[in-house]
Amino acid sequence: MLLASLQDVTFGYGDVPCLEKANIEVHSGELIAVTGPNGASKSTLLKLAMQLLHPWEGKVTLSPTNTAGNKLVVAYVPQQIAAFNSGFPSQVTEFVRSGLHTQSSNWLRRLTPQAKQAADEAMQSMGVWELRNRRIGELSGGQKQRICIARALAMSPDLFILDEPTTGMDKESRKSFYTLMREQIDRHGKTVLIVTHNLSEMNDMLDRMITLERREEGGWKCCTTTLCSGHFAPAESLH
Amino acid sequence: MLHYDFMQRAFCAGGIIALIASALGVYLLLRRQALMADMLSHVSLAGVAAGAYLRINPSITGFIVAIIGAIAVEYVRKAYKTYSELSVAIIMVGGLSVSIILMTMNKTINKSFSSYLFGSVVAVNQLELTMMLAAALIGALFFFLLRKPLYIISFDEESARTSGIPVQWISVGFSIITGMIVAAAMPIVGVLLVSSLIILPAALSVRIAPSFTSAILVSMGIGLTGTFTGLTASYELSTPPGGTIAFILLLFLVSGLCVRKIILLASKSTSKKMRPEIAVKESRISKNGLSSNLQKIRQR
Known part of the structure; x- marks a missing residue:
């Protein structure tokens, strides 16, 4: 197709x-x-x-x-997006889970356990699980890039x-x-x-x-x- | 102090606006539109001048013109995508020049203009209080219902658009809400200091808050505390309320950043104390290793 x-x-x-x-x-x-x-x-x-x-x-x-x-x-990861937003006040988990809120039907809903699991799996597959409670600004360039990809993965x-x-x-x-x-x-x-x-x-x-x-x-x-x-x-x- | 009717109104108005303006500030800061509040307050001044000239309630015309200015900036921002601050400068100049011309044409209103320039929260009337409440309620509803897409848009507009979020509509809505809140905040701190109420609490909260939600809550807490402290100080010291609130918020920001810096330095020095031990050990190992290797080479 x-x-x-x-x-x-x-x-x-x-x-x-x-x-x-x-x-x-x-x-x-x-x-x-x-x-x-x-x-x-x-x-x-x-x-x-x-x-x-x-x-x-x-x-x-x-x-x-x-x-x-x-x-x-569609999930888009722009070039060095995380580097431009180094001071963004957000936790890694919060950021990765935001990928699940792109559809308007999910704006007011709480995340289901399955959705949370999808985000967790995305973090694990990108090797950022240990960083889940850290602030984005504290991460290195490579780590920031990986959490951006994890968010894209969480969107499925x-x-x-x-x-x-x-x-x-x-x-x-x-x-x-x-x-x-x-x-x-x-x-x-x-x-x-x-x-x-x-x-x-x-x-x-x-x-x-x-x-x-x-x-x-x-x-x-x-x-x-x-x-x-x-x-x-x-x-x-x-x- | 609170047995005075005007002080009750001042605390009520200040509290309402401090909460919503501080939340708005976090979004403005993250969308790199920190100067937008300043710009809209100047545009709103043109509305106030127009209202006074046309003998319509200046608070209402100021409110309407701020909303129109907010929508206009959204479109001018697109024309100067790379230099988005240019849109702020262009519309600010437009607003300020129109207000100066209208003020000159109607010299009788010049005196009451000082209350718009520097704020007069203790003289807030019932209409202004109602407008503040309306702006705060609409703003709170907007930020609550759209908090998730707003988070994504604040991080990156392009990826938000690609993932199907109606960025255009939300941005226009956001601009209108900004215009409303700025116009509603004007009677408290005035045109010249309105951005202090919006930006200063947010500037501190984004540096200290661990997450996005907490950044908004911390900002609201700082804004509310700063406004109430400022109003109290203003009453006790007989200083202008607008300037006192802005100064207190600035003190909060400076002291907050200083405390953060001290904590960072303290944690750095602690980790530095740990590091040399490891470094020394490593250097000893490598030195010994090197010297033993050299001895072996020499022996050969």
């Missing part, structure tokens, strides 16, 4: 386009990496897909429903949109995070769109890769989607 797509999308800031004629498709059950050099508009591409930004030209589609016909739930979304989520994490944490994301797809049928610079570490996990490259003729960037046979092929062969 097609969850999100960009068709011939052109977008820019000011008068200068940074993405031209971009075409991508995100199908359910895929792990897709978005990669490219700094300033290649990777985050912009994600924001366009989520309809946070509106394209100059072209069409952006985001499915309103998931494969089961229910409302599509259909589509994860993650912008460099492993920033500040050590190699072991990154590896277990990629494995966790793959499990979310294989076991729970989730979809993951992730901006990353660590392609080599995601070996054997990716389904597809979107590379943002500089166009030779005008200097603008364009999108190329590379289908990975089975899973990820070595990065060198794709360039």
Whole structure:
């Protein structure tokens, strides 16, 4: 099922386009990496897909429903979001559980024991269970990043949109995070769109890769989607 | 002191506004809109001047114009997304310039303007008290019903929008509530100090509270204590109530931050005392290790 797509999308800031004629498709059950050099508009591409930004030209589609016909739930973890909110007066548990309150039907309800358990499991799977009573501001950059992902996990979304989520994490944490994301797809049928610079570490996990490259003729960037046979092929062969 | 009718009204009005304004302050601070209260009070002043000029009750016109200004800032904020404080400056200049022009055009009202500029809580009338109560009740209902989405929006608007929260509507509602509370708080501390009642308790609570809910409750506690202490001090020392309340809240903030700093330094020094022992032990081990290794190399 097609969850999100960009068709011939052109977008820019000011008068200068940074993405031209971009075409991508995100199908359910895929792990897709978005990669490219700094300033290649990777985050912009994600924001366009989520309809946070509106394209100059072209069409952006985001499915309103998931494969089961229910409302599509999207969890977005922006780039270094936790670093910008270091002084936020909140406990880790309170923050992770807030992911369960995104639907208006849950605004006035108390969390059920099952929902609380889901949040607890999300904290455990991201290795932040010991930090549950700490204040967000007291945590390190990597720990903050992990609690942001734990909140996304607690939401149990259909589509994860993650912008460099492993920033500040050590190699072991990154590896277990990629494995966790793959499990979310294989076991729970989730979809993951992730901006990353660590392609080599995601070996054997990716389904597809979107590379943002500089166009030779005008200097603008364009999108190329590379289908990975089975899973990820070595990065060198794709360039 | 409380046997005076005007002091009873002052404590009642001060208490109502202190509670709701302090809760609002936490959200404003976390949404990086701390200057919004200041800006809206200046816009509200234009409404007061317009009301006086048009011979309509200035409290009502001030109230309405503050709400209009709050909605306007939400849209100007979007136009200057990267420099959101610019929207505050633009609307503040607009409000202040209009109020100065209207004040000049109607010179007879200049004298009563000092009560709007510096506040006169002891002279709060029944209409103002009713408006304060209405603003506080609507605000309390808004913050209670939408406390969960407001928490998510305060952390990050984009991820809130992506997860399906109607950020646009809640933000507009929040701005309207802000306008109402600012306009209602004006008679207590005045245009020039209205942000003190909103921001100072929140500024301390977000630094000391362990969780979000406690940050709001602590802020409300600080606001209420500061307002009552300020009113009492003002009565005893015959000082202007608005300025006294603001000064007391500032004292609370400074002393609170100092105490926090002292506690942090004390805990740091305790942990430092622990660290050198470990460091020395480690250095000894490594020194011995190094020297024994060097001896071995030399022997070879």
